[in-house]
Amino acid sequence: MVKIKLNGFVWELKNVRHIPDLTKNLISVGQLASEGYTTIFHGDDWKISKGAMTIARGKKSGTLYKTAGACHLIAVAANENPNLWHQRLGHMIYAEVEDILESPILRTPQPEESNEANNEQSEPPTPTPVLKRSFRPHVPNKRYIDYMHRGLCFFIPSFIHLFSHPAMEKANAAVGSGSATNGEVSPPPRKVALITGITGQDGSYLTEFLLNKGYEVHGLIRRSSNFNTQRIDHIYVDPHNAHKAHMKLHYADLSDASSLRRWLDTILPDEVYNLAAQSHVAVSFEIPDYTADVVATGALRLLEAVRSHIAASGRSHIRYYQAGSSEMFGSTPPPQSETTPFHPRSPYAASKCAAHWYTVNYREAYGLYACNGILFNHESPRRGENFVTRKITRAVGRIKVGLQNKLFLGNLQASRDWGFAGDYVEAMWLMLQQEKPDDYVVATEESHTVEEFLEVAFGYVGLNWRDHVVIDKRYFRPSEVDNLKGDASKAKKVLGWKPRVGFEQLVKMMVDQDIEMAKKEKVLVDAGYIDAQQQP
Numbered sequence: 161m162v163k164i165k166l167n168g169f170v171w172e173l174k175n176v177r178h179i180p181d182l183t184k185n186l187i188s189v190g191q192l193a194s195e196g197y198t199t200i201f202h203g204d205d206w207k208i209s210k211g212a213m214t215i216a217r218g219k220k221s222g223t224l225y226k227t228a229g230a231c232h233l234i235a236v237a238a239n240e241n242p243n244l245w246h247q248r249l250g251h252m253i254y255a256e257v258e259d260i261l262e263s264p265i266l267r268t269p270q271p272e273e274s275n276e277a278n279n280e281q282s283e284p285p286t287p288t289p290v291l292k293r294s295f296r297p298h299v300p301n302k303r304y305i306d307y308m309h310r311g312l313c314f315f316i317p318s319f320i321h322l323f324s325h326p327a328m329e330k331a332n333a334a335v336g337s338g339s340a341t342n343g344e345v346s347p348p349p350r351k352v353a354l355i356t357g358i359t360g361q362d363g364s365y366l367t368e369f370l371l372n373k374g375y376e377v378h379g380l381i382r383r384s385s386n387f388n389t390q391r392i393d394h395i396y397v398d399p400h401n402a403h404k405a406h407m408k409l410h411y412a413d414l415s416d417a418s419s420l421r422r423w424l425d426t427i428l429p430d431e432v433y434n435l436a437a438q439s440h441v442a443v444s445f446e447i448p449d450y451t452a453d454v455v456a457t458g459a460l461r462l463l464e465a466v467r468s469h470i471a472a473s474g475r476s477h478i479r480y481y482q483a484g485s486s487e488m489f490g491s492t493p494p495p496q497s498e499t500t501p502f503h504p505r506s507p508y509a510a511s512k513c514a515a516h517w518y519t520v521n522y523r524e525a526y527g528l529y530a531c532n533g534i535l536f537n538h539e540s541p542r543r544g545e546n547f548v549t550r551k552i553t554r555a556v557g558r559i560k561v562g563l564q565n566k567l568f569l570g571n572l573q574a575s576r577d578w579g580f581a582g583d584y585v586e587a588m589w590l591m592l593q594q595e596k597p598d599d600y601v602v603a604t605e606e607s608h609t610v611e612e613f614l615e616v617a618f619g620y621v622g623l624n625w626r627d628h629v630v631i632d633k634r635y636f637r638p639s640e641v642d643n644l645k646g647d648a649s650k651a652k653k654v655l656g657w658k659p660r661v662g663f664e665q666l667v668k669m670m671v672d673q674d675i676e677m678a679k680k681e682k683v684l685v686d687a688g689y690i691d692a693q694q695q696p
């Protein structure tokens with residue numbers, strides 16, 4: 161990777177190639193185009209932009225287009241063994257490179273050329289001229305090469321391919337899948353993900369998923385007087401064990417814009433997943449202001465932090481995922497798809513609608529790669545205990561072992577499209593791997609009432625829910641969402657995603673776990689270590 165500092169911006173170029181003997185740093189217009197940049201040549205002037213942002217501009221110099229205002233060119237190690245490729249850099253596509261080998265830029269630099277990037281730390285020219293300079297050494301978890309190329313970067317509009325040229329073959333081996341010096345192949349660089357809401361159900365499954373894919377995962381957590389990291393404790397590795405600790409936690413808050421920007425600047429993520437929320441619909445009627453601040457304005461703060469981070473750093477490849485919700489459809493009848501109008505029925509749902517449209521707006525206004533995942537209810541043994549599914553399965557376990565007898569519930573006729581959270585995080589990731597950002601419904605396309613959930617959960621362990629459930633008006637909502645059933649055909653078609661766990665399997669998985677949990681709880685209660693808790 162190469163970072164070019166241009167008039168206060170830092171522009172990042174990925175997949176640069178080591179090209180021995182090349183004395184100018186070249187940037188491929190073709191490659192820029194495939195990365196979503198627009199390059200305009202007008203007379204002797206040129207300009208590169210992305211969305212509404214002008215990244216770089218300059219003038220023609222002889223046969224080359226030259227950058228204006230570039231003061232630093234920094235090579236950042238893409239792997240642990242950068243020895244080979246830092247010597248000479250070009251932002252090359254393999255196509256159209258042959259001409260360059262024939263051209264006058266493949267010669268030893270003249271003194272006046274090699275001084276073009278001069279600054280106070282320059283050293284006398286050498287056959288492979290480099291300037292020694294460290295780049296943002298305060299940033300942790302990143303390895304930077306402290307060599308800066310003396311040559312300025314030049315742009316040429318077209319290259320021809322050089323796949324079979326020995327110099328390029330060597331270069332190809334040194335990048336892409338890591339360095340190949342001495343015949344050793346080091347692993348490719350880890351992608352970096354930043355997750356808000358990492359301690360929640362979805363955050364924990366997504367973290368496991370991304371770690372399995374080789375990501376380095378950073379999670380933002382809120383300060384709390386109680387530890388709330390139980391869902392990720394099993395994957396936490398002490399950061400002192402640097403080689404194994406690929407998940408890192410940082411204090412931040414969606415209500416604190418400065419903390420968001422600071423962690424983006426420090427972590428330098430490739431993907432940002434905004435999963436944090438006050439996610440309880442009924443509670444949002446009690447604390448509407450707080451819910452809107454975190455769910456709606458929190459998303460806006462994070463989007464703005466990403467946008468300004470990109471503007472300052474040039475890291476325009478960042479991809480953003482916004483956790484949307486089927487609650488946004490509210491009273492609009494099923495099946496609900498990406499084109500179904502929203503009719504939110506709670507402060508939570510209205511806030512999610514705002515976050516949805518903020519995300520769309522940042523995509524359209526700034527060209528941000530931002531996706532909305534409109535996820536229908538998704539559950540698991542890690543679901544919070546005051547959501548109806550887990551409240552039921554916890555009660556089944558406790559009733560079964562004799563710790564509880566009654567279960568107080570609200571509206572049993574509400575119908576939901578319930579899937580398994582572990583399946584749904586894959587869809588989040590898939591959205592960020594597409595060529596273009598878009599919005600997707602993620603659902604099982606099956607809907608069941610709360611009563612049907614009760615039938616399966618109690619029936620599975622030989623109990624009759626009617627012997628235990630008591631209707632309590634306190635659990636009814638001021639305005640209810642009666643029927644949600646998603647149409648996930650777009651996600652299936654475009655993302656190739658489909659749910660693996662069906663309704664009955666999900667209920668049984670949750671009951672199995674809650675029976676085990678209740679058995680352990682019973683041991684502690686019987687031994688007098690804890691009191692039998694009240695139901696959630």
Ligand SMILES: C[C@H]1O[C@H](OP(=O)(O)OP(=O)(O)OC[C@H]2O[C@@H](n3cnc4c(=O)[nH]c(N)nc43)[C@H](O)[C@@H]2O)[C@@H](O)[C@@H](O)C1=O
Nearest residue numbers: 439441485486487536537546547548549569570571574635
């Ligand atoms: C997609 C969406 O999914 C979730 O929102 P939710 O659908 O409201 O989930 P829930 O489990 O709280 O309620 C489901 C239904 O169950 C009814 N219900 C009856 N009796 C009780 C009861 O005693 N407790 C609760 N919680 N619900 C009850 C309740 O009235 C409602 O109709 C969140 O993850 C949200 O963040 C999200 O985005």
